[in-house]
Amino acid sequence: MLNSVFTxxxxxxxxxxxxxxxxxxxxxxxxxxxxxxxxxxxxxxxxREYFAPVIMGxxxxxxxxxxxxxxxxxxxxLGVGNKTAIMALSLYALLPMVRNTYAGLHSVDAEIIEAAxxxxxxxxxxxxxxxxxxxxFIIIAGVRNMVVMTISVASIASFIGAGGLxxxxxxxxxxxxxxMTFAGSLMIALLALFCELLLGQxxxxxxxxxxxx
Amino acid sequence: MADTIIRFxxxxxxxxxxxxxxxxxxxxxxxxxxxxxxxxxxxKTTVLKxxxxxxxxxxxxxxxxxxxxxxxxxxxLRRKIGYVIQGIGLFPHMxxxxxxxxxxxxxxxxxxxxxxxxxKLLLEIVGLEEEMAGRYPHELSGGQQQRVGIxxxxxxxxxxxxxxxxxxxxxxxxxxxxxxQILLIQEKxxxxxxxxxxxxNEALKLGSRVMVLDNGGIVQLATPQEIYENPATDFVRKxxxxx
Ligand SMILES: Nc1ncnc2c1ncn2[C@@H]1O[C@H](COP(=O)(O)OP(=O)(O)OP(=O)(O)O)[C@@H](O)[C@H]1O
Ligand SMILES: [Mg+2]
Numbered sequence: 001m002l003n004s005v006f007t008x009x010x011x012x013x014x015x016x017x018x019x020x021x022x023x024x025x026x027x028x029x030x031x032x033x034x035x036x037x038x039x040x041x042x043x044x045x046x047x048r049e050y051f052a053p054v055i056m057g058x059x060x061x062x063x064x065x066x067x068x069x070x071x072x073x074x075x076x077x078l079g080v081g082n083k084t085a086i087m088a089l090s091l092y093a094l095l096p097m098v099r100n101t102y103a104g105l106h107s108v109d110a111e112i113i114e115a116a117x118x119x120x121x122x123x124x125x126x127x128x129x130x131x132x133x134x135x136x137f138i139i140i141a142g143v144r145n146m147v148v149m150t151i152s153v154a155s156i157a158s159f160i161g162a163g164g165l166x167x168x169x170x171x172x173x174x175x176x177x178x179x180m181t182f183a184g185s186l187m188i189a190l191l192a193l194f195c196e197l198l199l200g201q202x203x204x205x206x207x208x209x210x211x212x213x
Numbered sequence: 214m215a216d217t218i219i220r221f222x223x224x225x226x227x228x229x230x231x232x233x234x235x236x237x238x239x240x241x242x243x244x245x246x247x248x249x250x251x252x253x254x255x256x257k258t259t260v261l262k263x264x265x266x267x268x269x270x271x272x273x274x275x276x277x278x279x280x281x282x283x284x285x286x287x288x289x290l291r292r293k294i295g296y297v298i299q300g301i302g303l304f305p306h307m308x309x310x311x312x313x314x315x316x317x318x319x320x321x322x323x324x325x326x327x328x329x330x331x332x333k334l335l336l337e338i339v340g341l342e343e344e345m346a347g348r349y350p351h352e353l354s355g356g357q358q359q360r361v362g363i364x365x366x367x368x369x370x371x372x373x374x375x376x377x378x379x380x381x382x383x384x385x386x387x388x389x390x391x392x393x394q395i396l397l398i399q400e401k402x403x404x405x406x407x408x409x410x411x412x413x414n415e416a417l418k419l420g421s422r423v424m425v426l427d428n429g430g431i432v433q434l435a436t437p438q439e440i441y442e443n444p445a446t447d448f449v450r451k452x453x454x455x456x
Contacts, residue, residue: 115302118267119316119366120292129315133306210306211349 004179005186016168020187022082023164026157027150030086034093034150035143041094042101042139043127055098063095067153071160085157085164092153093146100142104135137203144199151192155184165191216243217279218373218405219264224273226259233259235429236273243372246399246406248416250452251426257409258299260426261375264407265294277373292316295366299377299409301358303350309336309361310346316369335364338401340394356387363395367402376408380415392419413452417441425449 009016041059045052062070070088078084108131116130132139158166165188172181219241226234233256241247249257262268263275266287275282282290303312310332314323323331333343339360350358359379366374376395380388396419399406410416416423417437425433425440425448433445444450 109302111298111300111302112304114267115296115298116304116315118262118265118291118296118298119319120288120290121319122288125319130304134304136306211352 001179001182005183008179008183016165016183016187019163019165019167019184020191023151023154023166023188023191026082026085026162026164027089027147027154030089030154031093031147031150033086033090034146035097037090038094038097038142038146039101039139042098043105043132045098046102046105046131047123047127052102056102059095059098062091067092067156068159071157075160080161082157082162084160085154085162088157089150089154093150096142096146096149097139100138100145101135104138104142105131107138108134136206140199140203140206144196144203147195147199148192151195152188155188217241218243218245218277219407220276221260221263222274222276224263224270224275226256226263226268226270232429234263234270237429237431238273239424239431239434241405241407243405244399244403246396246408246419246421247424248420248422249407249409249424249426250411250413250416253411255426256429257411257426258377261377261407261409264373264375265291265296267291292319292369293371293373295369295371295374295404297359297362297366297374297376297379299381301362301379303358303361303365305350307349308346309348309350309353312350312361313346313365313368315365331368332364335368338367338398339364340390356383356391359383359391360394363398367398367404372405374404374406376406378409378411380410388415395419417453425452 041055045055065073067088070091071084074084074087078087112134113126113130116126121129154162154164155166155169158164158170165184168184169181169188172178172184217240221237221239223236223238224234225232225236237260249260251257259268263270264277266282269283277290277294304315307315310328313332313335314328317323317331329346332346336343336345341357341360341364345353345357345361350361353361362379363376366376379395380391383391392415395406395408398404408419410419417440420437422434422436423440424431425445427446427448433440433449435443435445440449441453444453
């Protein structure tokens with residue numbers, strides 16, 4: 001089994017590399033939009049509490065839609081292919097990002113904020129220099145969560161014609177080729193693991209800089 | 214009066230419907246060291262936050278440097294008033310140096326050298342070693358943190374310094390050292406200090422005048438000697454009784 005997987009990698013090396021790069025591209029784009037919009041939404045509802053239930057309810061709702069349904073529902077608007085995949089993944093990515101940004105900003109000690117306010121900081125200065133830096137590690141936890149989830153859910157997107165490593169998995173299933181399915185899955189798992197480790201190292205580095213052991 | 218720096222005129226403040234301050238009026242002159250004392254929950258912190266606009270009075274007027282503070286830019290007002298909050302409130306993600314440079318950095322960028330020199334000077338003023346500059350708040354003792362809190366409040370060269378029980382959580386010896394330090398600082402830079410405490414010994418030792426709050430009002434505002442010799446009410450008498 002493992003032998004045939006390796007043979008596959010060697011024989012179809014450039015095909016797998018292409019799928020891997022496409023997978024990274026799809027996830028990267030979705031993560032970019034998801035984290036950017038998620039961060040802004042999270043900040044917005046933390047500062048304007050009034051909108052929090054609506055936004056949190058909305059992103060929670062999207063999150064409960066099964067991936068396959070969400071992809072299907074988006075086809076009429078964006079057609080089959082990568083665009084739909086990126087859209088669906090961006091929507092999923094919103095939840096961990098919004099939730100953690102919101103929770104992170106709320107976790108900041110009210111006393112510290114009052115100190116900053118009492119010393120004459122504007123609301124923007126408090127946000128950028130006090131709240132966001134102090135919420136950083138909770139936000140990063142959201143990012144890690146989001147990245148791993150996006151990489152694995154992206155595989156399902158091949159079902160509606162998107163590229164990426166899911167293509168290998170689906171072809172394996174369709175042609176009853178277990179080695180192929182395994183080869184695709186292994187690369188997805190390794191990619192997720194690698195990103196997780198990378199973000200973990202990044203977090204460690206930041207903690208070390210603040211000497212939080 | 215030309216040397217008036219803070220003035221309350223018939224100020225009342227309530228939270229929801231609970232009155233905390235009833236119609237209080239007082240005047241603080243430049244370079245005075247006012248200590249405010251009273252039971253827990255009597256409104257000491259409220260008085261302080263009214264001065265720097267963190268709270269607004271329900272009625273009455275407050276003047277800082279002859280300006281009605283309800284009519285000035287609140288951000289600018291706060292930047293010229295040093296503030297040491299109850300519980301210090303150092304920024305945990307910034308080094309001592311960055312904490313101290315915080316207020317000046319809100320308005321203009323300091324170059325590295327100015328920051329280093331100013332921080333060094335301020336650390337010296339509050340009696341800390343220069344090597345503390347690179348540490349984070351969690352790497353300091355309670356007393357050292359309180360000194361940094363004072364240095365931070367002084368960094369923008371304010372004319373008024375508000376201190377809310379700044380020496381709360383330290384041992385007696387450290388507390389005495391900090392008290393001597395603040396007296397020295399006040400003498401050296403001629404700043405007006407409003408200092409909250411719940412320790413009568415501290416209030417009498419530090420204050421050029423002591424303000425005693427009780428029942429939503431000022432029951433006495435006088436020199437330590439007068440407070441001690443002629444307590445205005447039973448409350449004040451009990452307060453100084455164990456002096
Ligand atoms: N934001 C608030 N909302 C409602 N009530 C408040 C609020 N802040 C303070 N209070 C109440 O107002 C009263 C005065 O509070 P303040 O903080 O001024 O007291 P204090 O004299 O500083 O007390 P302490 O010595 O314990 O610090 C207290 O009874 C307190 O419970
Ligand atoms: Mg208080």
